[in-house]
Structure formats: structure tokens, C-alpha cells
Amino acid sequence: MASVVGTFTVDPRSRGAKRRARGEGATGWAFVSPSVVIILGLSVVPVLWSLLLSFQVNDLVSPSEWVGLANYKALVKDPAFGSAVSHTLIYTALYVPLSVVAGLGIAIALDRKIALIGLYRTLVFVPFVVSAAAQGVLFSFVLDPEFGVANSLLHKLGLPAQGFFSDPGQALYLLVAISLWSGTGFCVIVYLAGLQGVSSELVEAARIDGAGRWGVLRHVTLPALAPVTIFLLLFQTINALQVFDLVFVTTKGGPLGSTTVIVYFIWEKAFKAFTAGYSAAAAYTLAVALLVVGGALQIYRRRVAAR
Amino acid sequence: MKRLPFSGWHLVLAPLALLFALPLVWLLVSSVMSNAEINRFPPALWPQGINLGGYRYVLGNALFPRWFLNSFIVSAVAVTANLVLGSLGGYAFARIRFAGSKLVLGLMLATMVIPFQLTMIPTFLVMKQLGLIDTLGALIVPSLVTPLSVFLFRQFFVSLPRELEEAAWIDGCGRLRILVSIVLPLARPALSTVAVLTFLATWNDLTWPLIAINSDATYTLQLGLTTFQGQHHTQWSAVMAGNVITVLPVLLGFLLAQKAFIRSLASTGLKG
Numbered sequence: 001m002a003s004v005v006g007t008f009t010v011d012p013r014s015r016g017a018k019r020r021a022r023g024e025g026a027t028g029w030a031f032v033s034p035s036v037v038i039i040l041g042l043s044v045v046p047v048l049w050s051l052l053l054s055f056q057v058n059d060l061v062s063p064s065e066w067v068g069l070a071n072y073k074a075l076v077k078d079p080a081f082g083s084a085v086s087h088t089l090i091y092t093a094l095y096v097p098l099s100v101v102a103g104l105g106i107a108i109a110l111d112r113k114i115a116l117i118g119l120y121r122t123l124v125f126v127p128f129v130v131s132a133a134a135q136g137v138l139f140s141f142v143l144d145p146e147f148g149v150a151n152s153l154l155h156k157l158g159l160p161a162q163g164f165f166s167d168p169g170q171a172l173y174l175l176v177a178i179s180l181w182s183g184t185g186f187c188v189i190v191y192l193a194g195l196q197g198v199s200s201e202l203v204e205a206a207r208i209d210g211a212g213r214w215g216v217l218r219h220v221t222l223p224a225l226a227p228v229t230i231f232l233l234l235f236q237t238i239n240a241l242q243v244f245d246l247v248f249v250t251t252k253g254g255p256l257g258s259t260t261v262i263v264y265f266i267w268e269k270a271f272k273a274f275t276a277g278y279s280a281a282a283a284y285t286l287a288v289a290l291l292v293v294g295g296a297l298q299i300y301r302r303r304v305a306a307r
Numbered sequence: 308m309k310r311l312p313f314s315g316w317h318l319v320l321a322p323l324a325l326l327f328a329l330p331l332v333w334l335l336v337s338s339v340m341s342n343a344e345i346n347r348f349p350p351a352l353w354p355q356g357i358n359l360g361g362y363r364y365v366l367g368n369a370l371f372p373r374w375f376l377n378s379f380i381v382s383a384v385a386v387t388a389n390l391v392l393g394s395l396g397g398y399a400f401a402r403i404r405f406a407g408s409k410l411v412l413g414l415m416l417a418t419m420v421i422p423f424q425l426t427m428i429p430t431f432l433v434m435k436q437l438g439l440i441d442t443l444g445a446l447i448v449p450s451l452v453t454p455l456s457v458f459l460f461r462q463f464f465v466s467l468p469r470e471l472e473e474a475a476w477i478d479g480c481g482r483l484r485i486l487v488s489i490v491l492p493l494a495r496p497a498l499s500t501v502a503v504l505t506f507l508a509t510w511n512d513l514t515w516p517l518i519a520i521n522s523d524a525t526y527t528l529q530l531g532l533t534t535f536q537g538q539h540h541t542q543w544s545a546v547m548a549g550n551v552i553t554v555l556p557v558l559l560g561f562l563l564a565q566k567a568f569i570r571s572l573a574s575t576g577l578k579g
Contacts, residue, residue, distance in 0.1 A: 026405075031482070032395070032399045050429055114316055120324040138333075149350060242424065
């Protein structure tokens with residue numbers, strides 16, 4: 001191993017190899033430069049530009065004007081932003097724990113060798129690959145108050161028809177339900193992969209020590225899956241805080257603003273109202289929140305891993 | 308195959324699997340219903356026969372074939388570019404020692420935590436400067452290579468034994484030759500993971516096309532479907548036919564390459 005640290009062992013007898021080893025730097029940069037230019041160019045530059053924008057008034061067309069912290073001050077006082085934050089938090093607080101817990105439960109149920117198990121796994125997972133746009137269009141139809149199959153079924157059962165997406169009291173919760181339908185499969189897949197790594201000897205040992213099914217789950221399986229759980233909490237939280245496509249397709253933030261989430265607010269301010277500076281300030285606020293959540297969970301994850 | 312004994316778990320798993328499948332079954336069923344069946348109250352729950360009116364409408368009168376082509380072009384270019392640029396970059400970061408490589412790799416990986424909303428306004432302005440807004444170029448350029456693709460290739464190449472390449476290196480092969488003829492043929496898992504993740508991300512994206520594209524001839528399928536639904540909300544069978552066309556490539560891809568899909572997505576969870 002000592003001879004191959006960093007680069008290949010260069011045979012001292014071969015002059016060509018020596019000369020080539022010197023040219024390695026150029027080759028390395030040639031290989032990575034397209035990726036570096038595209039990735040850093042379309043991330044570092046925009047991130048700094050966004051920061052500048054958030055201190056400016058900008059309508060995406062005319063030259064911008066410096067306003068200092070005015071956008072942030074206005075944001076704090078804007079009741080529309082406040083309700084966007086609270087809708088996003090409600091959505092996240094419901095979607096994340098429900099999808100992770102359901103994902104764990106379903107993964108445990110699917111982690112056995114019985115007939116048709118492959119089919120069950122496929123069906124549970126398949127909604128995950130369906131785009132948010134397609135989900136939104138499908139459920140707009142299913143939940144259409146007049147022509148939708150949901151009200152048709154309620155009618156058959158003798159229950160009153162519902163307003164669904166036209167009811168401000170229901171719309172946000174329906175978005176959570178649709179996201180659970182499509183997003184739980186991902187948790188199932190990740191947990192199923194994680195379950196393969198749970199030592200069967202440890203499970204066996206716990207059984208011999210008299211642990212029941214519940215005891216094994218609590219004292220062996222769950223601790224072993226802790227890193228997976230933390231990853232899923234992080235991944236699902238980041239996704240939930242950024243929900244947009246499904247909202248855009250189904251409710252456009254309505255009815256009566258009841259489903260306006262943060263990213264919808266950001267999109268609307270930038271590309272509908274053409275107040276890009278204000279929108280950038282909102283985006284920065286969200287990014288900092290995401291960074292805090294991500295950082296906190298990463299630290300917790302390290303601690304769990306170190307244990 | 309040996310018949311497995313009946314398990315009580317079927318009583319739990321079968322209804323559960325059905326619950327997940329039902330909306331997609333309904334999508335398919337309603338796409339072949341006639342408007343008369345959908346528009347009466349209460350709407351029919353099962354079609355009398357197969358009615359292809361919806362499909363005829365979206366393939367004939369609407370721009371769906373064009374949108375399909377646009378989505379296909381964007382996804383195909385993005386997948387190819389991510390495989391080429393991602394493997395080049397990933398290989399260099401894994402094997403070649405060059406000044407600044409650690410710093411650049413660290414920076415690139417750090418950009419993965421930047422949420423898209425933070426970059427979308429400046430990216431729009433950059434694309435406007437480049438004259439790409441309202442062209443497929445605006446959709447292609449930002450998705451040519453992602454840090455995740457570079458990272459996945461790097462991780463895979465690091466795990467390969469170096470001895471495989473040493474003989475070729477001593478024989479005087481260049482890095483590119485080694486990458487193409489020795490390393491990549493062994494990299495099928497990494498290639499399929501990057502292809503699957505890139506295809507899913509580009510084919511299913513709505514946010515960026517919504518911002519970057521204005522004219523309906525340049526729409527992608529996701530954007531086209533969304534707009535089409537807004538304009539035809541009384542022709543549900545046509546909308547559902549369009550929806551089937553939008554979902555079908557991903558669904559077929561998933562069913563044909565299920566193992567690759569699941570391994571790819573699970574790997575983002577276990578290594579990420």
C-alpha cells in the first residue's frame with residue numbers, strides 16, 4: 001500500500017512514466033474543469049448574487065437599487081410571509097414524522113420472505129418515481145368536488161360531499177396526505193436496505209435472552225437503524241421545507257392563501273410580483289433555517305455514530 | 308420454485324400495497340373513460356369499454372408529442388453529460404494527484420447543501436444574459452453535471468483496486484485511455500446509479516422549467532401537463548391521458564430496471 005499513496009508507483013527505469021507523472025496536474029485539471037466551472041459557476045456565483053439581491057430592490061429587468069436591510073425588515077412584518085412559514089411548518093411537522101414512522105413500519109412488514117413480497121415492495125415504492133406535477137394533476141381529478149371519484153365514493157357510502165382543495169380547512173392536510181402516498185416509499189426503501197445491515201446474531205442473542213418481538217425492535221433493531229433514521233429525518237425535513245411543485249399544480253397557494261408555503265411565496269414574489277430583492281431575502285431566510293436544521297442533525301448524527 | 312407457506316402478513320400487506328397502487332390504477336382507468344362517463348353525477352367508477360378519445364385528443368390536438376420530445380432531449384443530454392463529465396471529474400478526484408484537488412472537491416460537495424430557491428433568481432438572470440431563457444438550453448446547461456454525480460463516481464472509483472490500472476499505466480496508457488477502456492467497463496453500478504438519478508431529476512422537474520420557459524412549444528411534459536390541466540379542466544379523460552404519457556417513461560424505466568432504481572435511491576440514503 002505504501003508505494004501507491006496518491007498516485008501510481010512510478011517505475012524508476014521508465015523515463016516516459018516520470019515525464020507523464022509531471023503532466024498529471026494538467027490532466028487532473030482538464031478532467032475536472034468542466035464540472036468545476038458548471039457546478040461552482042451555477043452555485044457560488046448565484047449564492048453571492050442572491051445575497052446582494054436581498055439588499056436591493058430589483059424587478060428582474062431594470063437596474064436595481066440598494067436598500068440595505070429594508071427587505072428583511074419588511075419580511076418580518078409581512079403577515080403573508082408569516083403564514084407561509086407556519087403553513088410550511090405544519091406541513092413539515094406532519095409529513096416528516098408520519099413518513100418516517102410509516103416507512104419503518106412498512107419496511108419491517110416487508111422484510112420477510114413470503115410469496116408476492118417483490119410485488120408488494122414494487123407497489124409501495126412506485127408512487128415515489130411519479131413526478132409531483134403528475135401527482136398533483138391526478139389528485140386534482142380524484143379530489144375534484146364535482147367529477148372526482150373521491151366524492152363519488154363518499155356519495156355511495158352515504159356521506160356528505162367534501163370541498164377538498166376548495167376548502168381552506170382541508171387543502172394543506174390533503175397535500176400532506178398526497179406527499180405521504182408518494183414519499184413514504186422512499187423511507188421504506190432506505191429502511192429495507194438498513195434492515196439488511198442489522199446483525200441477525202444480535203437479534204438471535206436477544207431472543208435467547210428472552211426478548212419478545214417488541215423488545216428486539218426496541219433494544220436491537222431501532223438502535224441499529226439510528227443512523228438511517230437520522231438521515232431520513234434530515235432528508236425528509238429538507239424536502240418538506242422546500243415543497244413547491246405539488247402546491248403549484250394543485251392549489252396555487254389557495255384557497256384563501258391556506259396552502260401558501262415558503263417556496264411558493266419566494267416564487268410568487270420573484271416571478272409573479274417581480275420583487276426579486278424581496279424574494280431573495282425570503283430565500284436567504286429559508287436557506288439559513290435549512291442550514292441550521294441540517295447542521296443540528298449532522299452533529300447529532302456524528303454523536304450517534306461515535307457512540 | 309418451492310411454494311412458500313401462506314403467511315398472515317398477506318392480510319396486512321395486500322391491502323397496503325393496494326392502497327399505494329390504487330391512485331395509479333385509477334389514473335390508467337380514467338384515461339380510457341369517455342367524457343360522458345366522467346361528467347355524469349356521480350361519476351362512473353369503471354368504464355363501459357376502452358375509449359381512446361382522450362389519447363387521440365392529446366396526441367392530435369395538443370402539443371404533447373412536442374413536449375415529450377423536449378423532455379426527452381433535455382433528459383437524454385443531461386444523462387449523457389452527467390455520465391461523461393461526472394466520470395471524468397470523479398476519476399480525477401479519485402486517482403490523480405493535482406494541486407487544489409482537495410479544496411475544489413470540498414467546495415463542490417459543499418454546494419450540495421445550497422437549496423435551489425436560493426440560486427434560482429440569479430440562475431434565471433445568468434441564463435437571460437446567455438440568451439438561453441425560453442430555450443431548451445436554459446434547462447440543459449444547469450443540469451449538465453451535478454456534484455452528486457461527480458461524488459458518486461469518485462466514491463466508486465476509490466473502491467476499485469488500483470492494481471487493475473497499474474499494468475496499463477506502466478505500458479504507457481494515458482489516463483483517458485485507462486478510464487475509458489479499463490475503469491468504465493467495471494463501473495456499471497455507478498453508471499446506472501448516475502443515469503437513474505439524473506433521469507428522474509430532469510424528467511420530473513417542474514420548478515425550473517416553469518421559471519425558464521415561457522412559450523408553449525418549448526414546454527417540457529411536466530410543465531405542459533400542468534398548463535394543459537389548467538386549460539382543460541372539464542376534459543378529464545384527455546388530462547389523464549396526458550398524465551399517463553407523462554408518467555409512462557419513468558414507470559416503464561422503473562419496472563424494467565427496478566433493481567438499479569432501488570439500489571440507486573437506497574444508496575443515496577446509506578452513504579449520503
